[in-house]
Every structure is written in structure tokens, then in C-alpha cells.
């Protein structure tokens with residue numbers, strides 16, 4: 096059995112950077128907390144917790160001397176609370192999210208109405224809204240454009256993980272309704288690159304494993320995309336979930352992983368699969 100890895104898999108730049116920054120802060124000494132989870136992967140979250148990186152949900156709950164802001168960023172008032180508490184702040188906001196925050200500030204200065212293509216409760220969207228203290232709207236589908244107010248000049252950006260086609264469909268609906276608007280495409284290529292690479296691989300193999308958290312939306316989406324072209328698509332969180340029966344008759348096996356899956360977890364899966372492949376040869 097030949098094992099083929101997806102061309103692009105595992106942590107994106109922003110998540111990898113945030114975890115490295117948290118680990119470096121821990122190595123400096125003292126207690127380290129993160130505001131919200133650094134990554135949507137239960138095994139990586141458990142590893143970080145075991146290393147001593149504590150997760151809290153509110154700035155008031157930080158009980159050490161260092162707090163890490165995750166890749167999604169945080170609202171300015173959250174930074175104010177942390178500064179007032181004289182905490183050491185490690186700002187791991189992804190530079191691509193910081194770019195969206197700066198665009199929101201520019202739209203504010205220009206008197207535009209901020210429209211974010213995304214999901215209202217997503218932490219990245221909430222962090223960006225904090226940089227726009229004016230009228231703002233979050234839309235997730237072209238149908239929702241009809242409910243926006245009349246007479247505005249929209250300034251449109253996207254939650255970085257939104258599918259490009261949804262962003263473009265919403266821009267088309269906005270262009271049809273408003274004579275003047277500005278759109279900045281802030282969709283991050285990390286998600287798209289992983290999806291395209293996994294789909295490509297799924298067309299070339301007999302079966303494919305998608306490694307990642309069951310509650311991770313990017314992992315589930317990857318499995319859906321691969322299942323469209325390869326019926327033997329299996330989503331697993333760890334190597335323990337590999338079922339040798341799933342590999343019966345498989346000559347080419349693919350392995351892909353979303354942007355929230357750590358490299359060490361992918362390697363444990365590959366090691367187990369190589370052992371099974373050697374046993375079968």
C-alpha cells in the first residue's frame with residue numbers, strides 16, 4: 096500500500112505562529128493563559144494544557160502574569176482590561192486578521208458602513224467589529240443583503256475563513272443594490288489551499304484519511320469535499336481510530352489534514368499507517 100500525503104496539510108501560518116508564541120512565553124517562566132482556545136483541536140489543546148498553558152474565556156479570569164491573544168485577535172476594550180491589570184500581553188493576532196482590523200478602521204474614518212461577510216459569533220468577526228465603533232452588519236449569504244439598510248456606502252470585508260465563492264456572491268448582491276461600495280477580499284488562502292490539495296489527492300487514491308478534530312469546521316469541510324470524489328473518505332482524530340478493515344484492497348491511500356491539525360498528530364497517523372502497510376506487504 097502506497098501512502099500519499101496531501102501537498103498542503105496541517106497548521107496554517109497564523110495558528111502555528113500563535114502556538115509558538117505561547118510556548119516561547121511559557122519558556123520565559125511564569126504562568127501563561129490564552130484568551131479562548133488557540134486551536135480547534137482537542138489533542139493539541141490537551142497537549143498545551145499539560146504543558147501548563149491555561150485557557151480562560153474572559154480577561155478578568157487571567158490569573159498568571161502573561162496572557163496570549165489568539166490568532167483571531169481581540170477587541171480593543173479587551174486589550175484595555177488586560178493593560179489595566181498590568182499583564183504581559185503576547186499579541187498573536189494573525190497579521191491577516193490585523194489587516195482586516197486596519198481596513199475596518201479606515202472604513203470608519205471614511206464614513207462607510209462596515210459589512211463583514213462571515214458569522215456573527217465567530218471570534219475573529221467579533222474582534223474586527225471592535226475596531227469599528229459605528230453601524231456594522233454581518234452577512235453570511237447573498238439573501239441577507241436585502242435586509243441591509245438603504246442609502247449606505249458599504250465597505251465590505253470577509254471573515255478570513257469564508258469560502259471565496261460566498262464572498263463573491265455577496266459582493267455581486269451588494270453591487271446590484273448599492274451604486275457605491277468598496278470591497279476588500281480578505282479571504283485567507285490557507286483554507287482554500289488545503290481544500291484544493293485534499294480534493295486533488297482524493298481523486299488519485301482508493302481511500303483517504305482526513306486527520307483532525309470532529310468539532311473542527313475546517314476538518315469536517317475537508318472530509319465533505321473529499322467524500323464528493325472518494326467514497327472511502329474517513330475522518331479520524333487520532334491513529335487509534337484507524338480501522339485496518341477500512342484499508343482492505345487499498346493500493347493508494349491518501350492522508351490530508353485541516354489548518355487546525357498539528358504536525359505531531361499527523362505523524363502519529365502516518366507512522367501507524369506505515370506499520371500496517373509493512374505488515375500487509
Ligand code: SF4
Nearest residue numbers: 107109189191255283
Ligand atoms: S486561516 Fe489564515 S487568517 Fe486565519 S489564522 Fe490561519 S493564516 Fe491567519
